[in-house]
Amino acid sequence: MKPVKLAISSVALIAASAGVAAARDHVQVAGSSTVxxxxxxxxxxxxxxxxxxAPVVEGGGSSAGLKxxxxxxGENTIDVANASRPIKPAEIETCKANGVANIIEVRIGYDGIxxxxxxxGPDFTFTPVDWFxxxxxxxxxxxxxxxxSTTSWNEVNPDLPAQPILAFIPGTKHGTREVFxxxxxxxxxxxxxxxxxxxxxxxxxxxxxxxxxxxIRTDGKSVDIDGDYNETLTRVDSDKNGIGIFGLAFxxxxxxxxxxxxxxxxxxxxxxxxxxxYPVSRPLFFYVKKDHFGVIPGLKEFAEFFVxxxxxxxxxxxAEYGLVSDPExxxxxxxxADEVTLP
Amino acid sequence: xxxxxxxxxxxxxxxxxxxKGSLMVADKATIRRNxxxxxxxxxxxxxxxxxxxxxxxxxxTVIRDGAGAFQQTYVSIPVTLSxxxxxxxxxxxxxxxxxxxxxxxxKLMDAALTxxxxxxxxxxEGLSQADIKGFFSGQASAELRNMVLADPALVGQQVxxxxxxxxxxxxxxxxxxxxxxxxxxxxxxxxxxxxxRAMEEKGALVTRFNSDFITNPDASDNRPEAAGIGVAxxxxxxxxxxxxxxxxxxxxxxSIYLEEFAPKNRWTDLIxxxxxxxxxxPSIVFGILGLAAFINFMGLPRSAxxxxxxxxxxxxxxxxxxxxxxxxxxxxxxxxxxxxxxxASRMQTVFHHVLPLAMPGILTGTIIGLAQALGETxxxxxxxxxxxxxxxxxxxxxxxxxxxxxxxxxxxxxxxxADPAFFERSSGAIIVLLIFLLxxxxxAIFLRRKFERxx
Numbered sequence: 001m002k003p004v005k006l007a008i009s010s011v012a013l014i015a016a017s018a019g020v021a022a023a024r025d026h027v028q029v030a031g032s033s034t035v036x037x038x039x040x041x042x043x044x045x046x047x048x049x050x051x052x053x054a055p056v057v058e059g060g061g062s063s064a065g066l067k068x069x070x071x072x073x074g075e076n077t078i079d080v081a082n083a084s085r086p087i088k089p090a091e092i093e094t095c096k097a098n099g100v101a102n103i104i105e106v107r108i109g110y111d112g113i114x115x116x117x118x119x120x121g122p123d124f125t126f127t128p129v130d131w132f133x134x135x136x137x138x139x140x141x142x143x144x145x146x147x148x149s150t151t152s153w154n155e156v157n158p159d160l161p162a163q164p165i166l167a168f169i170p171g172t173k174h175g176t177r178e179v180f181x182x183x184x185x186x187x188x189x190x191x192x193x194x195x196x197x198x199x200x201x202x203x204x205x206x207x208x209x210x211x212x213x214x215x216i217r218t219d220g221k222s223v224d225i226d227g228d229y230n231e232t233l234t235r236v237d238s239d240k241n242g243i244g245i246f247g248l249a250f251x252x253x254x255x256x257x258x259x260x261x262x263x264x265x266x267x268x269x270x271x272x273x274x275x276x277x278y279p280v281s282r283p284l285f286f287y288v289k290k291d292h293f294g295v296i297p298g299l300k301e302f303a304e305f306f307v308x309x310x311x312x313x314x315x316x317x318x319a320e321y322g323l324v325s326d327p328e329x330x331x332x333x334x335x336x337a338d339e340v341t342l343p
Numbered sequence: 344x345x346x347x348x349x350x351x352x353x354x355x356x357x358x359x360x361x362x363k364g365s366l367m368v369a370d371k372a373t374i375r376r377n378x379x380x381x382x383x384x385x386x387x388x389x390x391x392x393x394x395x396x397x398x399x400x401x402x403x404t405v406i407r408d409g410a411g412a413f414q415q416t417y418v419s420i421p422v423t424l425s426x427x428x429x430x431x432x433x434x435x436x437x438x439x440x441x442x443x444x445x446x447x448x449x450k451l452m453d454a455a456l457t458x459x460x461x462x463x464x465x466x467x468e469g470l471s472q473a474d475i476k477g478f479f480s481g482q483a484s485a486e487l488r489n490m491v492l493a494d495p496a497l498v499g500q501q502v503x504x505x506x507x508x509x510x511x512x513x514x515x516x517x518x519x520x521x522x523x524x525x526x527x528x529x530x531x532x533x534x535x536x537x538x539x540r541a542m543e544e545k546g547a548l549v550t551r552f553n554s555d556f557i558t559n560p561d562a563s564d565n566r567p568e569a570a571g572i573g574v575a576x577x578x579x580x581x582x583x584x585x586x587x588x589x590x591x592x593x594x595x596x597x598s599i600y601l602e603e604f605a606p607k608n609r610w611t612d613l614i615x616x617x618x619x620x621x622x623x624x625p626s627i628v629f630g631i632l633g634l635a636a637f638i639n640f641m642g643l644p645r646s647a648x649x650x651x652x653x654x655x656x657x658x659x660x661x662x663x664x665x666x667x668x669x670x671x672x673x674x675x676x677x678x679x680x681x682x683x684x685x686x687a688s689r690m691q692t693v694f695h696h697v698l699p700l701a702m703p704g705i706l707t708g709t710i711i712g713l714a715q716a717l718g719e720t721x722x723x724x725x726x727x728x729x730x731x732x733x734x735x736x737x738x739x740x741x742x743x744x745x746x747x748x749x750x751x752x753x754x755x756x757x758x759x760x761a762d763p764a765f766f767e768r769s770s771g772a773i774i775v776l777l778i779f780l781l782x783x784x785x786x787a788i789f790l791r792r793k794f795e796r797x798x
Contacts, residue, residue: 024644026734026746030727037564037761040731044563047733048485049444056646056746057731059759076642119527228759253761256524310444317446317481321565 024075027055027302031065031082032175033228034111034247035284038318039082042306045317050305052298055080062175066287070095073291079299081287084111084175092342102290102341106303107332108312110324112248112273113179113280116258118240122161124261128279130157132188134165135222137215140197148217168235168244169216171226179282180245181214184263187279189213233257248273249322273324281324290341300339307332405773411517412771415553415568418479418512418542419505422455424491426499435495448484449476452506465541467534474535480507482562482569508548510567510764512539516550519763556771560733561748561756567764570757572772574732578648578747579717581739585652586659586716591709593656594663601664602671603693622661629658630722638726645727646746648736654726655716662715666708670701703794710787714780720751728752750776 029039036059047054060068062083069081070091087105095103115126133139133156139148153160170176189195190213198209216222225232225244232244233254243261248268251258260268263280272278286306293300305311307329312318314325326332369377428450432439453475460466483506490504491497507513511531514520516539525531542548559571605611633654637643643650674697682692723729729752736745748756750772757769 028645028727033759036731040563040733041565043731044566044733045445048488049441051441054733056727058646058727058729076638076644078645229761230759250761252529254763255530256528310446315446317565 025297026053027080027296027299028058028078029055029080029082029286030058030060030068030078031080031286032062032084032284033059034062034084034176035082035108035286037249037321038108038284038323039080039286039306041317041321042302042311045311046298046302046305050298050301052301055298055302061173063173066091067094069287069289070098070100072098073100073289075296077289079289079292079296080303083285083287084282085178086283086285087287087342100289100291104288104290104303104336104339105342106286106288106307106336107283107326108286108307108323109284109318109326109329110273110281111284111322112268112270112278112324113176113183113282114246114248114251114268115243115261115263116236116246116251117243117261118236119257119259121240121259122163123259124153124160124243125265126160126261127157127191127264128184128188129192130160130188131167131184132192132194132213133157135167135169135216136185136189136194136213137217138194138198138212140192140194143197145198145201145212151221164241165221166239166242167222168225168232168242169222170232170245171224173226175282176245176247179280183280183282185216186210186213247322248324252322270319270322270324274327283326284323290339293339300336303336304333307336309333405770405777408767409770409772409774411519411767412556412774413553414517414550415555416508416513416516416548416550417505418483418508418548419503420455420459420547421501422451422487422504423458423501424451424487424497424499425454429488429491430495430498435498437492437495440495440498441492443488445481445484445488448487449479449481451487452479452483455504459542459547460538463541463545463547465538465545467537467541470534470538471532474532474538477509477530478512478535478538480509480568481566482507507568508539510762511535512548513550513568514764515539516543517767519767556768557775560735561731561753562733563731564760564762564765567760567762567768570765570768572750572753572775574735575748575750575753575772576775577736578651578728578732579750581648581736581743581747582652582655582749583713583717584739585649585743586655586713587709589652589656590659590663590712594660594709595667595705597660598664598667598671599693599698602668603689603697618661618664622665625721626658626719627721627725629654630725632657633722634725644744644746646730646732647744648747648749649743650726651723651728651749652743654722655719658719658722659712659716662712663705663709666711667701667705670704670708671697673704674700700796703791706790706794707787710783710790714783714787717783718751718776718780720749720755723749723752729756731756750779 029043036057039055039057043055043057046052062085065078065081066083066087068078071077087103092103095101115124117124130153134150134153135148137148138145140146150156150165152162152164154162156165169180195209195213198212199206202208202212223235225235229246229250232246236242236244237257244258246258248270251260251268262268263278266272266278268278268280273281288299288303309329310316312323312325312329316325319325426433428447429443430440431443453472456475456478483504486506487504490502511520511525511528512535515525515536520528520531520536522533522536525533525536539548555569556571557576558573559569560574562570601611601615633650637650637653638645678696678700679692682696683689687695728747728749730746730748732746732748736742736747754769754772754776757765757772
């Protein structure tokens with residue numbers, strides 16, 4: 001009869017532990033895989049320096065994190081969502097519908113997006129127009145909209161090496177993809193004049209033109225990477241013609257394997273991104289539920305610690321890892337202290 | 344008219360076709376059959392060879408990449424805990440001193456290294472401040488800070504500190520960082536390599552067995568050298584305990600009922616088919632179920648071993664039920680008949696006679712089910728176990744509610760991080776996981792051999 005006893009006692013055990021579950025004493029974080037390393041660095045330092053429980057940090061991507069964030073208020077929901085893009089109005093709506101009304105937006109700094117290829121390959125000097133011409137599915141030739149048929153980089157721009165076009169770009173679930181589309185493909189589309197041609201071909205419909213601009217070719221020259229930067233690195237490693245898109249921090253940790261390309265003549269670095277010279281950068285955020293302040297111990301302290309000068313400042317551990325620190329950090333700190341919520 | 348009782352002699356014996364050749368010389372058909380057999384044997388050996396090569400390749404790459412995780416480089420130099428860094432106010436008040444964050448303690452290490460170089464007359468051309476700063480792990484500052492806060496009397500004193508070197512310095516002694524790669528690496532330099540070699544010569548730098556890898560919790564992306572699998576092992580242990588405590592009794596009770604007591608009708612057939620089907624359901628489905636049932640509905644915490652354990656229990660149950668039923672079936676009916684014959688009730692028959700004889704089979708099935716659960720990652724993705732957890736869960740039962748990680752999840756987690764040193768740790772964690780699996784399978788074989796009875 002031993003198994004029966006065991007079963008009964010284990011059910012009792014679970015019932016007992018369900019009672020213990022009442023109070024959560026650590027901060028729960030989820031979201032962008034770009035922000036994840038920064039959040040882990042802060043979580044570790046926070047626990048070490050304050051003696052409070054270490055926050056638990058999950059990845060999963062900006063959209064997945066914000067979705068979880070907007071599921072509601074209470075101890076079973078996460079307190080902080082990391083995002084590599086600003087929250088969308090639709091997401092704010094969902095949040096409000098589920099009772100998450102008071103959201104504090106915190107900008108932690110900036111991240112550059114770099115284009116890098118195998119260390120032993122040729123040097124690349126890109127412009128957004130090159131990328132649009134190489135990867136855009138629709139091109140304009142003699143005023144006509146045609147499908148993209150370029151096969152090597154020197155066909156796109158004679159100054160580039162004669163290397164077959166092969167790009168590993170982040171998949172659509174990544175916040176990085178949106179930045180790439182907006183700051184590189186769309187910018188290239190406008191700059192090359194293709195946008196106007198698309199609009200003209202569609203009777204001046206600008207939305208349609210933008211859609212045509214952003215269509216990425218699907219003939220194998222551009223490969224969507226749904227995993228993380230490590231997967232991109234592996235792909236570049238195995239196919240030396242490949243050019244991968246990475247976060248600046250990731251590249252700086254792997255400079256022995258990757259060679260970075262310039263964009264519009266600017267070498268990506270924390271300095272050139274901070275000064276705004278390097279065009280492909282984006283702010284990184286985290287979102288906090290104000291309603292959890294005072295309920296989850298250490299939440300406000302964690303938010304303040306994240307943007308403290310010693311942590312997110314130019315000499316802090318986040319900058320050491322590759323974050324471009326926010327020149328207006330003091331404003332951000334003030335906003336967190338005052339608990340300023342999104343309208 | 345034929346006579347049925349003909350004498351054998353009267354049967355017209357068919358004249359056998361005269362054998363061509365002898366038994367000593369194989370004919371064509373025999374040769375063909377023998378060849379077919381030889382071919383089949385070759386296919387079999389080929390299949391085994393392919394499997395073996397794959398296994399050897401896997402083990403070789405894992406051990407080659409992961410062996411380094413069990414070695415770690417430490418720096419031991421005297422460090423002066425100067426008061427103007429650790430106690431700027433000068434009042435030795437621990438509360439005031441706690442306001443000095445770990446980041447500031449890095450200065451102490453940098454100064455200590457510069458002093459050591461001066462004292463040992465080590466000069467390296469072109470060594471930059473960044474090389475000195477990047478020589479130590481961030482963990483070193485944290486350890487110094489804890490030391491000072493625990494004993495404020497140390498302020499201003501010189502202590503002999505043995506601290507972790509940074510992952511790049513560590514990599515130099517494991518072949519991960521070479522002069523060639525260091526020249527291109529933004530986080531190290533040839534000068535740093537030269538300094539590390541000089542320190543090794545003078546005995547200030549040692550590479551030794553890394554027990555911290557087994558006991559430490561996970562560390563952030565800035566400190567790959569400090570990361571360990573302690574929390575992951577504890578999390579896995581907790582989950583296995585829950586699986587064992589829940590799945591074994593439930594699974595055994597279910598199979599005894601189905602095998603020994605249940606009437607054979609449509610309902611029991613339906614249940615049987617469903618159990619077999621459940622065993623084949625992809626594990627991620629159990630993760631989705633766990634998220635909906637245990638976290639969203641029952642309100643159990645995310646990232647907690649209890650939820651992982653419950654999900655893995657659901658996943659392991661069919662395996663245990665199927666193997667237990669097979670073990671019960673293998674007990675000969677004569678045992679039951681004999682027991683019933685001397686007047687035992689059905690329950691007495693099962694618990695006194697059938698179950699003890701089926702025990703080795705049940706235990707083997709359970710251990711194999713547990714081993715499968717130990718290596719499972721997919722369902723844990725959805726219930727928040729793929730997280731950065733840097734504190735140990737407390738002892739059960741409260742600890743079952745605390746956040747924890749799991750071994751296979753830790754492997755995945757490290758494999759996705761940027762610093763190459765994490766890749767080594769990831770392979771190291773695979774080695775530990777494989778050792779656990781091997782032990783469990785050996786235990787299963789041992790139990791079977793020890794208690795098995797043949798009829």
